[in-house]
Amino acid sequence: MSLRDVINKLLGRQPSSATTARERLQLVLAHDRSDLNPELLEQMRMEILEVVSRYVEIDLDEGDVTLETEDRVTALVANLPIKGLRLKKPETARVSTAS
Amino acid sequence: MSSTQTRYILICSGKGGVGKTTLTANLGIALARQGERTAVIDADFGLRNLDLLLGLENRIIYNAQDVLAETCRLEQALVRHKQEPNLALLPAGSSRMLEWFTPDDMVKIVGLLGDRFNYVLIDCPAGIESGFRNAMAAAREAIVVTTPEVSAVRDADRVIGLLQSEGIKPVQLVLNRVRPKMIASQEMLGIDDVTDILALPLLGLVLEDEQVIVSTNRGEPLTLNGSGSPAAKAYNNVARRLRGEDVPLIDPAREGSGLRAKLGRLMQTKIF
Numbered sequence: 001m002s003l004r005d006v007i008n009k010l011l012g013r014q015p016s017s018a019t020t021a022r023e024r025l026q027l028v029l030a031h032d033r034s035d036l037n038p039e040l041l042e043q044m045r046m047e048i049l050e051v052v053s054r055y056v057e058i059d060l061d062e063g064d065v066t067l068e069t070e071d072r073v074t075a076l077v078a079n080l081p082i083k084g085l086r087l088k089k090p091e092t093a094r095v096s097t098a099s
Numbered sequence: 100m101s102s103t104q105t106r107y108i109l110i111c112s113g114k115g116g117v118g119k120t121t122l123t124a125n126l127g128i129a130l131a132r133q134g135e136r137t138a139v140i141d142a143d144f145g146l147r148n149l150d151l152l153l154g155l156e157n158r159i160i161y162n163a164q165d166v167l168a169e170t171c172r173l174e175q176a177l178v179r180h181k182q183e184p185n186l187a188l189l190p191a192g193s194s195r196m197l198e199w200f201t202p203d204d205m206v207k208i209v210g211l212l213g214d215r216f217n218y219v220l221i222d223c224p225a226g227i228e229s230g231f232r233n234a235m236a237a238a239r240e241a242i243v244v245t246t247p248e249v250s251a252v253r254d255a256d257r258v259i260g261l262l263q264s265e266g267i268k269p270v271q272l273v274l275n276r277v278r279p280k281m282i283a284s285q286e287m288l289g290i291d292d293v294t295d296i297l298a299l300p301l302l303g304l305v306l307e308d309e310q311v312i313v314s315t316n317r318g319e320p321l322t323l324n325g326s327g328s329p330a331a332k333a334y335n336n337v338a339r340r341l342r343g344e345d346v347p348l349i350d351p352a353r354e355g356s357g358l359r360a361k362l363g364r365l366m367q368t369k370i371f
Contacts, residue, residue, distance in 0.1 A: 071313075
């Protein structure tokens with residue numbers, strides 16, 4: 001964040017358009033490069049959350065799965081706050097998915 | 100001279116209108132003036148314009164199509180520039196060529212040029228369809244032209260992905276139509292923004308320059324008449340860097356030395 005962005009924020013103004021352009025580009029390129037459309041990403045997000053929630057209790061509203069890109073390498077980043085551990089043993093969870 | 104020493108450089112952008120053909124014309128003249136035997140080939144058969152920017156549109160008799168069909172020899176199709184005889188244009192054929200032209204045809208044509216020239220610049224059509232694939236087939240390295248605008252950067256990114264998957268390297272970036280004042284007020288993507296996003300080495304930085312329009316009106320590339328305009332300097336520097344010279348890039352933030360420019364720099368300071 002640059003000095004101008006801080007001043008803009010303090011004055012309640014929009015961020016500079018270059019900052020907006022950079023953020024929009026980073027997002028759209030992450031999708032372009034991975035060739036994943038938003039629906040697929042959303043489906044993958046739901047499935048990841050489902051798998052993880054079998055093992056630990058996670059905050060579904062706070063949970064976030066996004067694509068980030070740096071140096072032409074795209075990474076899938078999952079940020080899933082854990083509320084607590086499931087009492088169920090992981091083994092039983094795994095058996096139930098195999099059926 | 101063996102053709103393995105010849106450099107086959109694709110000039111592409113994905114998006115149209117960002118300055119591919121202008122760069123090809125100016126870079127071709129600049130390389131020729133620096134003593135390199137240079138050929139420029141218009142690979143945009145549908146909407147050719149390289150002849151017009153070079154001021155050679157009235158001197159075309161044969162074209163790439165005639166060379167392939169062997170109705171003329173390569174020397175007959177090549178149009179030498181009168182003021183800069185080191186430069187020759189191989190004109191594109193008619194748009195009907197789009198129906199049958201293949202990447203192999205491009206390799207054949209460009210291969211013929213390799214015997215006579217040190218540099219072969221291939222002016223690529225916009226888009227990433229068959230025209231782009233044809234143009235890419237004969238290239239060993241590439242220059243991607245873009246402007247600091249979201250659509251141009253996005254399209255450049257697609258093209259870079261395709262070039263890399265074809266194993267073409269080096270791929271270098273020319274950032275065109277840069278407006279230092281707008282960058283200073285953060286209303287235009289900065290140089291680092293674009294190079295970070297595209298992750299390419301920067302080969303050149305061309306400032307927005309009205310003289311480019313004047314020169315295209317006349318069909319005389321800026322590099323032809325020793326113009327000292329900002330864009331002419333930039334194109335000459337791109338040619339020198341291509342030839343291996345170490346020429347420092349201009350810093351657009353240093354372009355203004357007044358209080359306004361200094362304030363602009365202060366405002367760009369990254370805090371966190």
